[in-house]
Amino acid sequence: MPRRYTLPDVEALDRADPLRGKRDLFALPAGVIYLDGNSLGALPRSVKDRIDSVVSTQWGEGLIRSWNTYDWIDLPARLGDRIARLIGAKPGEVVVTDSTSVNLYKVLSVALSHRRYCKTVLTEKGDFPTDAYITASVARQFGLEVKAVDAADIPAALTGEVGALVLTEVNYRTGARHDMASLTRRAQDAGAMVIWDLAHSAGAVPIDLDAVGADFAVGCGYKYLNGGPGAPAFVYVAARHHEGLRQPLSGWLGHIAPFSFADDYQPAPGIDAMRVGTPPILSMSALDAALDVFDDVDMTEAKAKADRLADIFITELAALAPELELITPADPARRGSQVSFRFPEAHAVVQALIARGVIGDFREPDIMRFGFAPLYLRHLDVWKATVVLGRIMQSRAWDDEAYRARAKVV
C-alpha cells in the first residue's frame, strides 16, 4: 500500500509548487473543486477584458477596418504558432480553424490521397466517437474499410494494407496514453500515415510532434487550453507534407490570394491551405487570451504536477473508496492528466459529487472521469475532493433517487 497523503503533506506540496502562481490567473467559482478541465477548461481572467475590447473597440468602433488594424485575418496563424510551441511543432505547422471533427476530415482526406494502394484505415476500439464517425466517412469515400482494434493489438495490425492510422493520444474515457513515438515509427515503417488527435493532450502533456516525425495532428481548444466552450480547434501538418497540400474543404481563406477573388482555387502555401471560411473572431480572441497563461509554462513541469495530483487522487481513493475500479494506467508515463474509475452507479455518484461542489463527469456506461489541470488546481483541492468522494462512497450518499434521476452532465 503506498503511503497516504496527509493535510500537511498537500499543503507543503502547494507551498513548493512552481506553478502555484498560475491559479490566480483564473476566475474560479467559490465553493467548487473543478476536476473537469479535460471537458471544458476554466476561465482565464484575461479573457473577459480581451473579449470586451474585441467586441466594443475592434468590432464596434473599428468595424470592417479591424480586419487590417487588428490583423484578424492572420489570427488563425498566430494562434497556431502559439499552440505549436506546446505540441512540439515549428511555427507555420499549426493553424487554428474549424472544429476537431472538420479538421480530422481534412487531414485524413489528405493522408489517404497520398496512399493509393491501401485497403484499410486503422483506429482504436473505443476511441472518441467523432473520430470513429469521421474516419468511417472519409474511408467510405476512398473505398476503404475501417479496422478498429484494441490498443494492445495496434502494432500487429499495422500491415501493408493500412493507409492511415487515426489515434487519440490520450483516451477520453480511460486516460490511457499511447506511446506516440513508437506507434508513429511502427505505422510509417508499414507505409501508413499517422494522424494524432491531441484533444486530451494539448496543454496537458508534453508532446513533440516534430521529434517523433508525426504526419498530421488535430486537437481541441476548449479542454486543457481553456479557450472557452466550443473554442476553435487546431490542425498540424508536418512541414514535409506542405508541398502540394490540398484538402477537400477548399474555402476562400485557404486560397493563396483570397482577396484577389480569383475564379480558380489555388491552395495557399503551407498550413494556411487547411483554412476554409472566415474565422470566428470572438471565439478565437478568447482562445488567444487564454493561451497567455501558457506562455512561460514548461509542459514537462506541468505534467509532473498533474502526475502528483493524480497520485494523490489514486492513493487516497484506494484507501477511502476501494470499491471504485481504477481504469487509468498507474504508470504516469502511460496516462494523460486524467483519472477514471468504473463503478456501476457512477452516474449517481457524479451527481452527488457535483451537489457537493466537486465537479467531475460521467461517461457511458459506468465511468467517472476526473481531470487534473495543473495550472489552476492545488494539491489541497484534489485531496479535499478525495475526502468528499470517500464520504459519498462510505455513506452511500449517491444511493438517493435525486442523484440517480438527475439529467446527465455532458
Next chain:
Amino acid sequence: MPRRYTLPDVEALDRADPLRGKRDLFALPAGVIYLDGNSLGALPRSVKDRIDSVVSTQWGEGLIRSWNTYDWIDLPARLGDRIARLIGAKPGEVVVTDSTSVNLYKVLSVALSHRRYCKTVLTEKGDFPTDAYITASVARQFGLEVKAVDAADIPAALTGEVGALVLTEVNYRTGARHDMASLTRRAQDAGAMVIWDLAHSAGAVPIDLDAVGADFAVGCGYKYLNGGPGAPAFVYVAARHHEGLRQPLSGWLGHIAPFSFADDYQPAPGIDAMRVGTPPILSMSALDAALDVFDDVDMTEAKAKADRLADIFITELAALAPELELITPADPARRGSQVSFRFPEAHAVVQALIARGVIGDFREPDIMRFGFAPLYLRHLDVWKATVVLGRIMQSRAWDDEAYRARAKVV
C-alpha cells in the same frame, strides 16, 4: 433625370421612417457613415452584455454545468429557428453551424448523392469565390464537371445533365438579385437540385424558401445579421429532404444520440444531421443577441427602406459623380440592399472615402460597393455620403499617392 433629393427631403424621410427606432439599438462609432454592413454588420448594443454574461457567468461560474443549465447544446437549433423566420423556413429547417463554405460542402454533397445520372454542376460566372471553390471540390469527388455561365444564360443551361444549381441570390460584387422562384422551378423541372447561398440576402431582403420550394440554402451570420466578425453560418434543408439526410462531415453532434458515445454513426433526424463539432458558444451567443433587433422586423418593410436608401444614393451620384458607372440593376426588385459602381481608380476613391468617415469597400478589379443596412442607417446618412463622395470625385481628392498606396480593406 429623376428628381434630386434635398436635405429637407431626407430629414422628412427619417421622421416618417417606421424603422427609425432601430438605430439606437446599435453602437455606432461617432463620425462614421457605415455603408459596409454587407461585409461586416454593425455591433448591436445587446451583444456586449450578453457576451459578458456568457463569459463570466455561464462559462466562468457555471463551467461544464452550463451545457445543461443554459442549454448550450441546443443553441445552434434555437438560432436556426430565429433565422428561419427571416428566410421563409419552418422551425426545424435551419441550424447554425460552421462556416458558409463548410455548409455548402455538406449540402452540395447531399444534393449530388441524390442525383446519380447527371454530368455537371451549374453555377454563375463571377459568383463569390468560396462557392466556386467548394463547388469544384465536391463536383470533382462526384466525377462531375462544373459549368459556370452568365446569369442570363442560366435558364438555357438547365438541361437534364445538370445535377445541381449553386447560386448566390444577391451577387457580392454587383448586388444583382436572381429571381429565386423562377430559377428554382426551372432547375427542378430540369431534374436539378438547387442550393441558394443567402450570404447577401439574409437580413437584407424578404426570402421565402419554403414558398419557392427551395431544396437547400446556406448563409452568413456576420453581414446583415450583425452576428460579429466570422459569426457562425446557417444551413437550410427543406423538410422534404430530411428523411435519410446524411452528409459527409459526420461529426458527433450530428449523431442521433451524441452522449451515448456509440461506435457507429447514426445521423440525427432532421436538420441536426447537418451539425458536426462542438458549437463555438461565444460567437453563437453574440449572433443570438444580435438577432434580437430583427424580432419584430418585417423584411418587406426593411427592404423598402433599403430601396429608398439606394435610390437616394443612385440618384444623387448620377448628378454629383456621373463618371461612376452603376453596375447594380436600377430596378429594386432585381437587386439586394447594395449598390456598386465601376471606376478605374475605385480603390483610391474608397480609401479617400474611408479617410473622410464614409466606409464602403473595394472589390477587385475596379468596383466600389456600398451596403444599405436599413436598421441602422438614416436617409440623412446616405445623403451625406453622396455629398462626400461627390466632392471627392469633383476635386479628384482620390488622386493622391496616399490613397492609391493604402493597403486594401477586406
